[in-house]
Amino acid sequence: MLYLLDYGAGNVRSLANSINKLGFEFKWVQHPDDIQKADKLIFPGVGAFGSAMTSLRNNGFAEPLKQYIASGKPYMGICVGMQCLFEGSAEDPSQPGLGVVPGVIGKFSANDSMGRKSVPQMGWNTAEVVKTRSDGGDEDAVKYGFPPRDAKDSSHYYFVHSFRAGFDASKHSDWALTTTQYGSEVFVSSVQKGNVFATQFHPEKSGRAGLELLRAWLSRDGTLAPAKERLLLSPEDIARPAAQDGLTKRIVACLDVRSNDDGDLVVTKGESYDVREKEEPQQDNAASSSAPQGGKRQVRNLGKPVDLALRYYLEGADEITFLNITSFRSCALQDQPMLSLLELAASKIFVPLTIGGGIKDSVDPDGTPRPAKEVADAYFRAGADKVSIGSEAVYAVEELYQRAKENGQGDEANPLNFKDACLTGKTGIETISKGYGAQAVVVSFDPRRVYLQDGEEVPEAHRTCLVEGVKGSEDEGKRWWYRCTVKGGREDRDVDVVQLARGVQRLGAGEVLLNSIDRDGSNKGFDRQLVELIRRSVDIPVIASSGAGTAQHFSDVFTPLEGETSSVEAALAAGIFHRKECTIQEVKDHLLSKGFKIRSEAV
Numbered sequence: 389m390l391y392l393l394d395y396g397a398g399n400v401r402s403l404a405n406s407i408n409k410l411g412f413e414f415k416w417v418q419h420p421d422d423i424q425k426a427d428k429l430i431f432p433g434v435g436a437f438g439s440a441m442t443s444l445r446n447n448g449f450a451e452p453l454k455q456y457i458a459s460g461k462p463y464m465g466i467c468v469g470m471q472c473l474f475e476g477s478a479e480d481p482s483q484p485g486l487g488v489v490p491g492v493i494g495k496f497s498a499n500d501s502m503g504r505k506s507v508p509q510m511g512w513n514t515a516e517v518v519k520t521r522s523d524g525g526d527e528d529a530v531k532y533g534f535p536p537r538d539a540k541d542s543s544h545y546y547f548v549h550s551f552r553a554g555f556d557a558s559k560h561s562d563w564a565l566t567t568t569q570y571g572s573e574v575f576v577s578s579v580q581k582g583n584v585f586a587t588q589f590h591p592e593k594s595g596r597a598g599l600e601l602l603r604a605w606l607s608r609d610g611t612l613a614p615a616k617e618r619l620l621l622s623p624e625d626i627a628r629p630a631a632q633d634g635l636t637k638r639i640v641a642c643l644d645v646r647s648n649d650d651g652d653l654v655v656t657k658g659e660s661y662d663v664r665e666k667e668e669p670q671q672d673n674a675a676s677s678s679a680p681q682g683g684k685r686q687v688r689n690l691g692k693p694v695d696l697a698l699r700y701y702l703e704g705a706d707e708i709t710f711l712n713i714t715s716f717r718s719c720a721l722q723d724q725p726m727l728s729l730l731e732l733a734a735s736k737i738f739v740p741l742t743i744g745g746g747i748k749d750s751v752d753p754d755g756t757p758r759p760a761k762e763v764a765d766a767y768f769r770a771g772a773d774k775v776s777i778g779s780e781a782v783y784a785v786e787e788l789y790q791r792a793k794e795n796g797q798g799d800e801a802n803p804l805n806f807k808d809a810c811l812t813g814k815t816g817i818e819t820i821s822k823g824y825g826a827q828a829v830v831v832s833f834d835p836r837r838v839y840l841q842d843g844e845e846v847p848e849a850h851r852t853c854l855v856e857g858v859k860g861s862e863d864e865g866k867r868w869w870y871r872c873t874v875k876g877g878r879e880d881r882d883v884d885v886v887q888l889a890r891g892v893q894r895l896g897a898g899e900v901l902l903n904s905i906d907r908d909g910s911n912k913g914f915d916r917q918l919v920e921l922i923r924r925s926v927d928i929p930v931i932a933s934s935g936a937g938t939a940q941h942f943s944d945v946f947t948p949l950e951g952e953t954s955s956v957e958a959a960l961a962a963g964i965f966h967r968k969e970c971t972i973q974e975v976k977d978h979l980l981s982k983g984f985k986i987r988s989e990a991v
């Protein structure tokens with residue numbers, strides 16, 4: 389019997405869903421004794437190394453796990469489930485690892501010899517097979533579900549991590565099955581020796597390529613003979629970085645979800661966040677059941693959320709984001725349809741899912757307090773891989789500045805350098821990031837341009853956010869800064885986008901979803917100045933959003949500006965995909981023709 393080790397730290401539902409999809413059965417490890425009953429065991433570690441190891445020890449799993457591995461029965465680890473095999477990690481030096489694989493896990497550097505890169509690494513990268521059995525050519529890697537080293541097209545796998553096992557020939561030659569390069573850093577992306585197999589990436593989130601890998605491991609009886617393994621390249625060649633890494637640009641499909649006037653959950657899409665039809669309903673429609681009372685403009689209905697999401701998955705979307713856009717009206721946990729929607733989507737879609745809207749501290753109608761973390765827990769259990777926080781992040785950053793002032797750090801200081809004393813550890817960003825890792829916390833920005841009149845000065849606090857229109861563009865001669873809003877653009881706040889971006893990174897967010905109220909639904913292209921401003925202000929990945937109208941707009945936003953070596957890693961669109969003005973495949977074909985690295989795999 390296959391057992392899955394869930395130590396309660398995070399979303400293991402996606403792995404359970406993929407195992408079900410492949411037609412295999414499994415049981416959960418409920419008790420340390422279950423580990424010895426297993427014929428096969430998967431440890432899908434989620435979250436942070438320290439909390440994973442603490443939890444393994446506190447629950448009495450650590451020793452049985454070591455004994456299981458020593459017994460020679462098949463073990464598969466995923467992400468933190470691979471990192472725990474090492475001797476320790478810089479993520480939490482106080483916690484020893486299981487010590488099965490030699491070496492200590494270190495952190496990615498945001499600046500390496502190839503320039504600046506975002507940390508965490510979040511996205512699709514290749515895995516180069518470096519080890520095989522001397523009697524079987526590439527057969528070994530193939531048996532593990534990887535394409536042979538000389539395959540024409542690389543497969544891509546979904547990675548999301550800030551810590552990695554840098555390849556060290558003196559320690560890992562025996563163990564490294566594949567390596568991957570991020571920036572100039574070459575790290576071990578899967579290990580294998582005898583009965584032990586583990587991946588840094590998430591096969592359960594890696595579309596078809598990942599499912600193949602899981603199928604290969606689940607279908608195999610017993611383990612491969614450990615003897616006669618050899619490296620395909622010399623350790624020096626493995627460690628030497630190539631001129632470029634293999635990380636692809638990500639295309640994210642976004643579904644803004646809300647109830648329409650009939651109470652059905654629909655995907656909607658507006659312009660500048662106005663999601664109602666332009667025209668009032670016709671007189672002769674007024675009697676129909678779908679026409680709202682009082683001639684109110686109807687909510688645009690572009691389809692059913694799960695149907696559309698599945699279409700985008702099959703067309704090759706690299707990620708899918710659901711935003712509950714009217715969540716501010718009620719408590720998210722009361723919003724059962726959103727949870728069911730997510731559960732259904734997660735049972736059919738095997739790329740990362742993000743859910744946003746209403747992730748905040750709230751109080752149920754019966755007076756029960758619900759911390760943001762509890763809301764996030766419910767979404768992770770339902771199958772989310774990341775949660776996206778909007779309004780609450782703005783309030784948290786406002787308070788962060790306030791505390792910074794009290795701690796003697798003025799408005800001028802860069803929040804990235806704020807002392808720990810400025811943090812409470814209690815905001816939604818901090819609690820969710822601590823429990824699930826920074827990579828699971830996205831912050832969704834809803835900024836609006838504030839234009840300055842001739843001779844008007846930008847407020848001192850927002851100086852870093854001042855932008856001038858590019859010569860020759862429709863903005864030539866204009867100056868503006870970007871103000872943050874809350875409640876879906878309904879309320880302005882006195883925080884600018886740079887303050888918000890740095891503030892949320894300091895609080896522990898792992899990614900920025902950068903919308904623009906001015907560009908939303910406009911088909912004019914992404915606001916490149918806004919995107920560059922934020923990309924340069926933080927180390928975490930940025931998803932450009934709002935305004936995509938053509939495939940060319942994606943290559944524009946991915947092309948580094950003059951004097952820059954990199955650009956954003958991901959771009960999100962909604963309207964053009966919903967209205968079928970351009971398919972995901974067309975965007976990807978265009979990007980490939982322009983020489984961008986892209987995961988080109990419709991399912």
Ligand code: 1PR
Pocket residue numbers: 642643644657658660661662663711712713714715716744745746747776777778779780832833834874875876877903904907908909910911933934935936960961962963964
């Ligand atoms: O504040 O934590 O409850 O989160 C609410 C979330 O709902 C936020 O992420 C906020 O951006 C979103 N939201 C609220 N109201 C609206 C609205 O449209 N009325 N949608 C809204 C924001 C922006 C993008 C959109 C892109 C791409 N929608 O999600 O998909 O602009 O569109 P395009 O390609 O068609 O231009 P909280």
